[in-house]
Amino acid sequence: MKSHARVVVIGGGVVGCSVLYHLTKLGWSDVMLIERSALTSGSTWHAAGGFHTLNADTNMAALQGYTIRLYKELEELTGMSCGLHHVGGLTLATTPERMDFLKAERAKHRYMGLDTEIVGPEEIKNLSPITNLDGVLGALYDPLDGHLDPSGTTHAYAKAAKMAGAEIILQNPVQELNPQPDGSWEVVTKEGTVIAEHVVNAGGLWAREVGEMAGVYMPLHPMEHQYLVTEDTPEVYELDRELPHVMDPEGESYLRQEGRGICIGFYEQACDAWAERGTPWDFGHELLNNKLDRIGDSLEFAFNRFPVLEKAGIKTVINGPFTFAPDGNPLVGPVPGLQNYWSACGVMAGFSQGGGVGLVLAEWMIEGEPSRDVFAMDVARFGDWITPGYTRAKVRENYQRRFSVSYPNEELPVARPHQTTPAYGIWKEQRAVFGASYGMEAANYFAKQGEPLRETPSFRRSNAFEAVADECYTVREAVGINEVHNFGKYLVTGKGARAWLDMIMAGRIPKPGRLALNPMLSPKGRLIGDFTVSCIHENEFMVTASFGMQAAHMRWFQVHLPKDETVSIENISTTRVGFQIAGKKARELLARVAFDDVSAEKFKFLDIREMDVGTCRALIQRVSYTGDLGYEIYVKIEDQIALYEILKNAGADLGLKPFGMRAMMSLRLEKSFGSWGREFRPDYTPMETGMDRFVSYKKESEFIGKAAAIAEQSKGVQRKLCTFIVEAEDADVWGDEPIWYNNDVVGFVTSGGYAHYSKKSVAYGFLPTDLISAGREVEIEILGKRRRAKMFVEVLFDPNGERMLG
């Protein structure tokens, strides 16, 4: 074993081997993998080996497509067999909601280049004659689905990596990880010590323990999982071809042919978490005891759906553990707070996702950033607010929901509330229906009397529609109040603060008393942040952005902070809270309670002031995402209730009422404002999204991404973000719908919804630049139906900005 390596990958399951292979594929050969036992000694050896592309996140689905296509390449490269069976797969729909979901997925696949199709009962019967079609409305057919040999595939990755120079050490547990002053790691193993520039935690079932070695908590938990293999079954082996996979979400089962019999697995409701206090080091090639009673109901359901199962004897039962993150997606990337420590764990579908995880991680390590937006699997999507108890509860929920329809407006109930502000109780009294983001509760809308305190999960307009409409009217015609707690907020101070912000942000850094919108770019010129930079004093700035990006943003900031300590940065997201007041009468309300002159002349759009409001010391910015006259009023957390009472009492006769996130997202549509994670994300660039108007191409600072941004400016772009009015009926766009022109898919939707005050269904989406012209008519596919849509350029509300700027 050598004593130095550029990278040590810990763990020789399918994920670790894929990471190793991709590091070599992208050019790093001084890499080694250290495995405790033999390759595949964790979850990998007992996997059912199924693979599929279906994933609610588009980029995850694309990476699953990449993984599946990679197997042929691996076979050719190594001469080894992955045991591939590309038999295709059917996901059944037995409810109209599931059918909606599958149609929406199918629509997304059109521009992702995945050849899925919706099939009816007759085609299902032809493809899978063993399926009882009672109650089946249709299915999504994916020709890429199939299964493989888990061990053969893992060894093929390993061989391909070795062929390119990687070293693999077996039977050698990593026992300690000690950070070195230069950022490298001392990797202490049973057989000796290696100094590694980077370490990758691909510890699978032991990823929590490998995290603890570096002092971090990896938010994942193992669950038990069972599948059965039947004896040989004539209905199967007498067929002249292999059966496709059948996913039956209603029965929470997946089924495929295994040799001459059938393999069926279940994601049952009565599920069991495993190894709650940690994974034993001596666990390895043994299985867990069968727990057939746990899947009794599921089996009964399966006997009805696949009657051959009842006659076929059970040959084998496999009960094994594998790990999940709280939302079911992998945990990938640089672990916040550590140098050169990378995560490649929490991969619950190693044979669908392992290739994509390996590729993304290798790109991130070698090229400095992944080639697409991978926030859905970024380990930084969970911050230090997460606890093992939260993880365990959410992992269980996720396991039980493995086959549930994911609705775009759905809020999952388990482990809620996790974090709240003092105002939580105030909203609750007013019938708030809450959502949660990054662990924090925020009011989505306020249910009308007699309406349930729950939004019906749906792809169509929900029961919240009327309530949200009323809240939008409150803002536009009187004044609305909402919290500002769910922005990520950072205090940047010190004599180097301005220069540092000028380097990290692509836009203009404002003078004291002013704020400016600022994109943050990666070195390749992609959007990695969308900030408001407010200059409170020359050496004191408040920087605000998306709440869910806190750990990711802090990770980026810390890497780029100057070593001379002239700048310090503090995450104040949950300590500086407050309210925004927005709408026609917002100034009138503020004037009643503020100690300073807030007239239009004295307190202009994009001004920021420290000012007393009633009895509270506040920081007020004149800006509002509603696109209306509005103010964000920030106070210390202990002053929040006092501030609310002051505003409430002063605003009662002005018609002050609360509005929630749903209304805010509707109001922004009337101003064509984009939002982070939808219109603005690392998949897009400033010029593509119109963010170029906030990039200071001419500023002196060599800001990160400047060269790429300038290059883009001179080269131009091939697509641009546009706004459309859609002739929708009862369903608006959510995101990812294809845009059709002349019977071709030419673009896709980023987000949209119903603009209540303007009474228009709005969509944002990309069109090729040569198609862009005001009034261009296209079609947008919503739930399987193409809807006429027209591009427009003038914003729907306050086109001259009189309200917002006046």
Ligand SMILES: Cc1cc2nc3c(=O)[nH]c(=O)nc-3n(C[C@H](O)[C@H](O)[C@H](O)COP(=O)(O)OP(=O)(O)OC[C@H]3O[C@@H](n4cnc5c(N)ncnc54)[C@H](O)[C@@H]3O)c2cc1C
């Ligand atoms: C019953 C069952 C059925 C499944 N079916 C499917 C399926 O059909 N399709 C699918 O895609 N997925 C399936 N899975 C999930 C799949 O098995 C996992 O997604 C995958 O195996 C995860 O691989 P991994 O490399 O992350 O982890 P693991 O396979 O757990 O590998 C981790 C490795 O790290 C090593 N290690 C840990 N700590 C150390 C240390 N300190 N030093 C050195 N080495 C260390 C371990 O020995 C182990 O070999 C199934 C899982 C189960 C349990």
